[in-house]
Amino acid sequence: GCADTAEQTADPVSLLVAGTPDELAAYRALAAAYEQATPGARVTLIEASTAKDLMTKVSTSIAGNSPPDLFLINYRNYGQFAVKGALAPVTARLAASASLHEQDFYPQAMGAFRWQGEQMCLPQNISSLAVYYNRTLFKQYEVAEPAAGWHWNDLVATAQALTRDAGGRTVRAGEPETAGTPVAVHGLGIAPELIRMAPLIWSNGGDIVDDPNAPTRLTLDTPQAREVMQDFLELPRIGVVPSDVEVEAQDYEARFAAGKLAMFVSSRRVTTAFRAITGFEWDVAPLPQYRAPANILHSDAYCMTRTSANQDAAWRFLEYALSDPGATLMAKTGRTVPSRISVATSAAFLSPGTPPGRSQIFLDTIPALRPVPTIATWPEIEDATGKVLENAFFHGDPLDKVIRDLDAATRTVFERGAASR
Amino acid sequence: MNRDRRQLVLMLAPYLAGLALLVLLPATATMTMAFTHTDLIATSEFIGLDNFAELARDPAVHAAVGNSLSYLAYSVPLRLVLAVGLALLLHRRTRGAGTARAAVLLPGAVPELAYGLMWLWLLNPLQGPVNQLLLLGGENGRTMFGTLPPQWLTDPEDARAGIVLMSLFTIGETFVIVLTARLALPPEAYEIAELEGARAGQVLRRVTLPLLAPVLAVLVLRDTVASLQASFIPALVVTNGGPPPYATTYLSLVIYQEAFEYLRYGYAAAVAALTLILTVMAVLIQWRLLRRWAYHGLAGMGTHRLWG
Amino acid sequence: MTPPGRAPAPHRRRRAYGAAAVTVIFLSPLLLLLTGSLREPGQPPVIAPPLIPDSVGTAAYDQAIHEGDLVRAAANSMIVAAVGVPLSLLVASLAGFALTQLPRRVTATVIALSMLAMTVPATALLLPRFVLFRTLHLTDTLVPLIAPALIATSPLYPVIYYLAFRAIPADSYDLCRLADLTPMQTWRRMALPQVRPVTAGLAALTFVLTWSNVLDPMVYLYDRAVFTLPLALRALAAMDPHNQPVFLAAAVLTTLPALLVIGVAQHRFLHAYGPEGAP
Amino acid sequence: MTAGLILRGVHLTRGTIPALRGIDLTVARGELLVVLGPSGAGKSSLLRAVAGLDRITAGTVAIGGRDVTALRPGQRNVSMVFQSYSLLPHLTVADNIAFGHRIRGADRRAAADRAAAAAASVGCADLLARRPHQLSGGERQRVALARALVREPDVFLLDEPLAHLDAALRTSMRTEIRAVHDRLGTTTVHVTHDQSEAMALGDRIAVLRDGRIEQLGTPDEVWHRPRTRYVASFVGAPGMNLLPADGPLRPPGTAAGAELGVRPEHVTVIAAGSTTDGAIGEVERVEVLGEDALVHLRLGAHAVVARVPARTRPAPGDRVTVHVADEHLHAFDAITGERIPLPAEAATR
Amino acid sequence: MTAGLILRGVHLTRGTIPALRGIDLTVARGELLVVLGPSGAGKSSLLRAVAGLDRITAGTVAIGGRDVTALRPGQRNVSMVFQSYSLLPHLTVADNIAFGHRIRGADRRAAADRAAAAAASVGCADLLARRPHQLSGGERQRVALARALVREPDVFLLDEPLAHLDAALRTSMRTEIRAVHDRLGTTTVHVTHDQSEAMALGDRIAVLRDGRIEQLGTPDEVWHRPRTRYVASFVGAPGMNLLPADGPLRPPGTAAGAELGVRPEHVTVIAAGSTTDGAIGEVERVEVLGEDALVHLRLGAHAVVARVPARTRPAPGDRVTVHVADEHLHAFDAITGERIPLPAEAATR
Numbered sequence A: 001g002c003a004d005t006a007e008q009t010a011d012p013v014s015l016l017v018a019g020t021p022d023e024l025a026a027y028r029a030l031a032a033a034y035e036q037a038t039p040g041a042r043v044t045l046i047e048a049s050t051a052k053d054l055m056t057k058v059s060t061s062i063a064g065n066s067p068p069d070l071f072l073i074n075y076r077n078y079g080q081f082a083v084k085g086a087l088a089p090v091t092a093r094l095a096a097s098a099s100l101h102e103q104d105f106y107p108q109a110m111g112a113f114r115w116q117g118e119q120m121c122l123p124q125n126i127s128s129l130a131v132y133y134n135r136t137l138f139k140q141y142e143v144a145e146p147a148a149g150w151h152w153n154d155l156v157a158t159a160q161a162l163t164r165d166a167g168g169r170t171v172r173a174g175e176p177e178t179a180g181t182p183v184a185v186h187g188l189g190i191a192p193e194l195i196r197m198a199p200l201i202w203s204n205g206g207d208i209v210d211d212p213n214a215p216t217r218l219t220l221d222t223p224q225a226r227e228v229m230q231d232f233l234e235l236p237r238i239g240v241v242p243s244d245v246e247v248e249a250q251d252y253e254a255r256f257a258a259g260k261l262a263m264f265v266s267s268r269r270v271t272t273a274f275r276a277i278t279g280f281e282w283d284v285a286p287l288p289q290y291r292a293p294a295n296i297l298h299s300d301a302y303c304m305t306r307t308s309a310n311q312d313a314a315w316r317f318l319e320y321a322l323s324d325p326g327a328t329l330m331a332k333t334g335r336t337v338p339s340r341i342s343v344a345t346s347a348a349f350l351s352p353g354t355p356p357g358r359s360q361i362f363l364d365t366i367p368a369l370r371p372v373p374t375i376a377t378w379p380e381i382e383d384a385t386g387k388v389l390e391n392a393f394f395h396g397d398p399l400d401k402v403i404r405d406l407d408a409a410t411r412t413v414f415e416r417g418a419a420s421r
Numbered sequence B: 001m002n003r004d005r006r007q008l009v010l011m012l013a014p015y016l017a018g019l020a021l022l023v024l025l026p027a028t029a030t031m032t033m034a035f036t037h038t039d040l041i042a043t044s045e046f047i048g049l050d051n052f053a054e055l056a057r058d059p060a061v062h063a064a065v066g067n068s069l070s071y072l073a074y075s076v077p078l079r080l081v082l083a084v085g086l087a088l089l090l091h092r093r094t095r096g097a098g099t100a101r102a103a104v105l106l107p108g109a110v111p112e113l114a115y116g117l118m119w120l121w122l123l124n125p126l127q128g129p130v131n132q133l134l135l136l137g138g139e140n141g142r143t144m145f146g147t148l149p150p151q152w153l154t155d156p157e158d159a160r161a162g163i164v165l166m167s168l169f170t171i172g173e174t175f176v177i178v179l180t181a182r183l184a185l186p187p188e189a190y191e192i193a194e195l196e197g198a199r200a201g202q203v204l205r206r207v208t209l210p211l212l213a214p215v216l217a218v219l220v221l222r223d224t225v226a227s228l229q230a231s232f233i234p235a236l237v238v239t240n241g242g243p244p245p246y247a248t249t250y251l252s253l254v255i256y257q258e259a260f261e262y263l264r265y266g267y268a269a270a271v272a273a274l275t276l277i278l279t280v281m282a283v284l285i286q287w288r289l290l291r292r293w294a295y296h297g298l299a300g301m302g303t304h305r306l307w308g
Numbered sequence C: 001m002t003p004p005g006r007a008p009a010p011h012r013r014r015r016a017y018g019a020a021a022v023t024v025i026f027l028s029p030l031l032l033l034l035t036g037s038l039r040e041p042g043q044p045p046v047i048a049p050p051l052i053p054d055s056v057g058t059a060a061y062d063q064a065i066h067e068g069d070l071v072r073a074a075a076n077s078m079i080v081a082a083v084g085v086p087l088s089l090l091v092a093s094l095a096g097f098a099l100t101q102l103p104r105r106v107t108a109t110v111i112a113l114s115m116l117a118m119t120v121p122a123t124a125l126l127l128p129r130f131v132l133f134r135t136l137h138l139t140d141t142l143v144p145l146i147a148p149a150l151i152a153t154s155p156l157y158p159v160i161y162y163l164a165f166r167a168i169p170a171d172s173y174d175l176c177r178l179a180d181l182t183p184m185q186t187w188r189r190m191a192l193p194q195v196r197p198v199t200a201g202l203a204a205l206t207f208v209l210t211w212s213n214v215l216d217p218m219v220y221l222y223d224r225a226v227f228t229l230p231l232a233l234r235a236l237a238a239m240d241p242h243n244q245p246v247f248l249a250a251a252v253l254t255t256l257p258a259l260l261v262i263g264v265a266q267h268r269f270l271h272a273y274g275p276e277g278a279p
Numbered sequence D, E: 001m002t003a004g005l006i007l008r009g010v011h012l013t014r015g016t017i018p019a020l021r022g023i024d025l026t027v028a029r030g031e032l033l034v035v036l037g038p039s040g041a042g043k044s045s046l047l048r049a050v051a052g053l054d055r056i057t058a059g060t061v062a063i064g065g066r067d068v069t070a071l072r073p074g075q076r077n078v079s080m081v082f083q084s085y086s087l088l089p090h091l092t093v094a095d096n097i098a099f100g101h102r103i104r105g106a107d108r109r110a111a112a113d114r115a116a117a118a119a120a121s122v123g124c125a126d127l128l129a130r131r132p133h134q135l136s137g138g139e140r141q142r143v144a145l146a147r148a149l150v151r152e153p154d155v156f157l158l159d160e161p162l163a164h165l166d167a168a169l170r171t172s173m174r175t176e177i178r179a180v181h182d183r184l185g186t187t188t189v190h191v192t193h194d195q196s197e198a199m200a201l202g203d204r205i206a207v208l209r210d211g212r213i214e215q216l217g218t219p220d221e222v223w224h225r226p227r228t229r230y231v232a233s234f235v236g237a238p239g240m241n242l243l244p245a246d247g248p249l250r251p252p253g254t255a256a257g258a259e260l261g262v263r264p265e266h267v268t269v270i271a272a273g274s275t276t277d278g279a280i281g282e283v284e285r286v287e288v289l290g291e292d293a294l295v296h297l298r299l300g301a302h303a304v305v306a307r308v309p310a311r312t313r314p315a316p317g318d319r320v321t322v323h324v325a326d327e328h329l330h331a332f333d334a335i336t337g338e339r340i341p342l343p344a345e346a347a348t349r
């Protein structure tokens, strides 16, 4: 809080971001637009290529006492910074701001970055899971396209109907006449990860942790969670998802792009990549549900570092970045769903005429969005569960063992997370 | 004597300064953090041996130690044998030798990410050239040896073998060093062997290897050291530490993840310390084995200290 | 000119075949990168590019140079290499030479320290070094990337120089002492010229290491203006899969200077004194 | 009986320099041939050609009746002492000597025993455990010799094996070489610069010059009937004095364009005035070599060296009468350098 | 005038071997001292001690009156030919010769000119552009010599600089060394195994044995008055015959425990029976060395070598009468090996 407010042309605001070249280009455009809009202001972009590089840079620079003023981070990673007091809360600034108001943003996104009553960061986007599907395949095999409110079982049935061999015949695992027939098109692609299962468990009325505010363990042993897990881990046995060897040979994203995957559960991120597809038509559908609609929040936010010497200037930049023109610039990449309601509902995001045609579903699902718990050790929990789940998914471990393993692998991590708050 | 001694010290000084400033000092700093809880952001508190106690229980560390040691056991000898073989094959002026030398060096120059990607293609379980080659001689989807083709990316054993295979293509450094050492060997030694009718194997065993012994010893030690902290980037690209849970998780990966992804710097420092201890142990064991063998040879004809 | 080799013809032919085989084995995988880079960007990703490209285009190269800002990155990398590599060789050879002459105890200690230095995982050095350079206000400059030249890029190289200088006959050193050469002069006039193959080899290795150093720039460089090639490449690697050819094109471009240096250096390996390259 | 070693039209180029240019040479089985010649004449090259270490550019080499031109050195079964010793730096003296045997698969003990015996025969018995760089020059040379002699090859090739040994040792090593040679009956080619070694050791002597053989004959022949002026001046220490036929010494019946040669040993120097039979010269310099002295004389425009007993040597500046008996004169064609029979010589034929 | 080189109580250990054990030696300024000695005696070590290449363990070295014991080699201003040449493989012959000058900052052209001149003086003018590995053994040695002679040091140290040269070249190189030495007046220590070289070249000769100086004297003294039995037998090719005083030769007035020595040159061999004055022996072996022949005789239980003119040599198996004039006999203490004056000798004193 020792910023020199009077001096507008003081040090430039440094902003650390990660992303693909087109995203970085968008940030550059944003910075340029800001500098043009605000005479005398300067923004220094610190570019990292991946989220991991960004983490390395953030941590070394904070430890080296030269943190950036702002950095962009996913809320699943932000917990470590929030918990350890590395961030400067923006609650007061937001309240005092003339141009930014809390209600400009989706509350689900804002909530995810609130920590102990303080708004720690301001969300830049709000994404969620959707089912990407190959409409051409649906048409070719005369399968009904997914509709809002569809059940998990519908998804499985659809996937079964779309799992075909090279001759276009359906292939069913376990049926003797098709045994050993190589599958040319798989019905479904979904990564065996906790963050893919979580919305389904929520939808089924369960939860993944005992206490979302102060989690101490996974609660996958509840009947609701068990049912979802059971269904999920059954997918390979039914034969609608590619095997591990097949996934390693060609991952889901490439598979979908190559027309060999009828449906693919993913976030908004892959949209840009899929827009390059020319061979077939594709669209997005809502995530299937069990009892009630539920989805998981994917969001990145601008965070201000506590030791930043330039917080006022940084805030001024934030105000611009999250304003209509600023957010529109970022929305043009198509990678994310803007957190600013006005922009999300504008053509800048919905972009009629470019796939996916049903972009609206990303907005429709927002009320059903839930975040994962904010805990310092969340990345570790994801990694640890990912390993167990991947094994279970591809090698068909018994459910009880999977749940036990997941618990064993995460208990201490939760403990450490709890200890550090 | 003084002038010379002073100059010698000056000649050594930049390196020593670099060593102290860029390695020893930072390493010490990190190692002291092994006894703390450091998260790079806020806290740093002394916690004694807690980190070590924890890593003794950490399955990732267990797996990484095992993986790193098994990588060491396979890759070090294989790499050395291959590098020495290639250096001896290519040390003469023959047609194509120059191109071949460059070819051996080149994989090391390919950017790591691209190199990893390339191996991802090569080891592709279904359509990868490596498996296609293995399938050439066999039938019914079996290799020429009658086995099923290796599942490089999904089977833990095969994945580890794949990583070793990858390491065999980045022997440029060892290769070049052996090559230059070989070029410096006295031709007379080979004339003697030739006159005595020594067969290629005998020349290798009785002349070349003993003469190269000091260089080879250093290279063995270095490769041991390097293999315990094998650059994890290609492995990361290809196998991402898996197949799960930790089939190709090596110590270096654990350190990086703990330090910069999970922000558990103190714990990472403890793993680094463990790596250091393991390496020093491996090096000491090898040095005991190598010392007598490496004493003479290239170094044997060496100069005595002059300005000492 | 090739002097008559001693190996009889069949031997030499076998060696030539061996060399050809080595070339094929080591280069053919890399061909995948080349053909991959020649594909048109924006098309669906392939499982693996074919060894022989179906359609050839350089669009990926244009895009790489553009989007990756490769020209500027290459210039930065060049600066680092142009300063770092000679400096590194200088440090390595000076230290290696001094080791041959200093008392055995000093030598043993320094070599042990070098070994220990090699033992320290790179990741363990990252943070303290960052703090160090930060304190010196050197982050976001190319200095931290050149700095490893002070440890000869790899502590192995002074040891290699040490062994090479040790193998020079004692007589040659005696001669220099008689001529009242200082250690420095002895190094420059007698020792260094005699180990030219080592210098050439280590030059190639140092260049490759410096050129492809990615961990250091990742931590020390913030400003895109000082990004080096590996960083530019890393950015391109984050692109969507259908733009893989762009990344590959950049990778190929990044490799080319290294290939050039390796080619030149390997030419020098041959240039030793004596019938077989030995003094 | 086939010849031990035959070279036919052997040419050899080292780098760009023609080191051997047409060598025809037959060495009988069991013969010890000494090769003499000035520095750079191609002596070492000759041995290397026989050993196969350098590929010859033309000609054939046969050892023991077997054409070895195309064979590798190891297949030729020769044993060689290199001019520069060439010891393996990483092996002890014992291992160096035993190297050949070990390569041939000899048992370690047996090889060591033979090595020890060979080392003893060259007086290096107490150096067995040392390494080459711990030896003096002469010791290295003796080890190299031991390494060659320990084997039983078809041909010994010895390149100045005694150059760094003192006179006493050289004499005894010479005896050792001869003994080994006689015991094994091995064809031997021995390069030396030491005239007495050549004379004492050689069954025949080949004088090499510029890659060609200038004369091949018994020591006696080479000494007493040098085939060319070059051989005459080269053999002997110092070699023959050469004077024009119309110079101070003028034997009867010499062709006009000839050159006369006379060995220093045959130049008699008498205090001037005591007899008039001979030319008058002036002593320029006197070198005493133990029992003998070399007297450097000036006879008009010509320099002549005489070897006289040290006790009766003149002093520098003395004027002396120089006399040479006719039978000690040699004549050579001034242009071709070929020997021309003199009347005195013709008569003794 | 101060002495050119003084060694006092010099001890030197190489590895663990005491190579020099107490050398006291004074070489006058401008003197050329030849060092003789058996292989391994410490000759090279002596030169290295003077040059400062090896640190001496005791004693002092002074050059030109200046104590250099503590100085490094470069400050001693000596010029040395190494036994193994020690040419730098990466330099051409010209650059090798010019090495010292270039280091001292001489102008490139001037250094090259001097190098060319020096090369010409050792007959290597046409090799200037070659590198050492392209030279024959003798050529290398000459280049090494040229490199040493091109400088003007306080002391020349020459370690067998002519070992690989043929007799003719050796004679002319010997002259060259002497000429350079005389021109510059430089103190020179010259190691050689060649007796005639030692005799012809040396102002004085030091005979080294086992790291000690056995005798130091003019060539004449060493030859005619060997101080010990060892020197007697070592100098000469072959050296003196040594027989017990109560053996076949029995001069008047010899002590009982003495040994008698006689040079082969002084053993007269006459067909048996023509005179009875002398001992009767049998010819075992005859070696012809050009003009002379070595006759190996057996006198009862003793072996004796005689050097006789080749023309009058006996045949092996001949029985001959052996005669030695009394004045040619030397006597040595059988135990200490020290010389004992004989009556004949004492008389001439």
Ligand SMILES: Nc1ncnc2c1ncn2[C@@H]1O[C@H](COP(=O)(O)OP(=O)(O)OP(=O)(O)O)[C@@H](O)[C@H]1O
Residues within 6 Å of the ligand: D133, D134, D135, D136, D137, D138, D139, D140, D164, E014, E015, E016, E017, E018, E019, E037, E038, E039, E040, E041, E042, E043, E044, E045, E046, E083
């Ligand atoms: N580097 C060394 N290490 C150990 N001993 C050595 C070394 N060099 C020489 N010697 C020993 O020191 C003694 C003297 O050696 P030096 O070289 O002075 O002999 P030298 O008289 O020159 O003999 P030569 O005529 O054979 O050259 C010898 O016994 C030799 O074996």
Ligand SMILES: Nc1ncnc2c1ncn2[C@@H]1O[C@H](COP(=O)(O)OP(=O)(O)OP(=O)(O)O)[C@@H](O)[C@H]1O
Residues within 6 Å of the ligand: D014, D015, D016, D017, D018, D019, D037, D038, D039, D040, D041, D042, D043, D044, D045, D046, D083, E133, E134, E135, E136, E137, E138, E139, E164
């Ligand atoms: N590696 C080489 N490259 C080029 N020329 C060479 C090489 N080795 C020798 N020569 C030349 O070949 C000629 C013959 O050399 P060689 O070694 O046979 O002479 P040599 O008779 O043994 O002489 P020396 O008595 O000096 O040893 C010489 O003129 C020499 O300069």
Ligand SMILES: [Mg+2]
Residues within 6 Å of the ligand: D043, D044, D045, D083, D159, E136, E137, E138
């Ligand atoms: Mg020779």
Ligand SMILES: [Mg+2]
Residues within 6 Å of the ligand: D136, D137, D138, E043, E044, E045, E083, E159
């Ligand atoms: Mg010596």
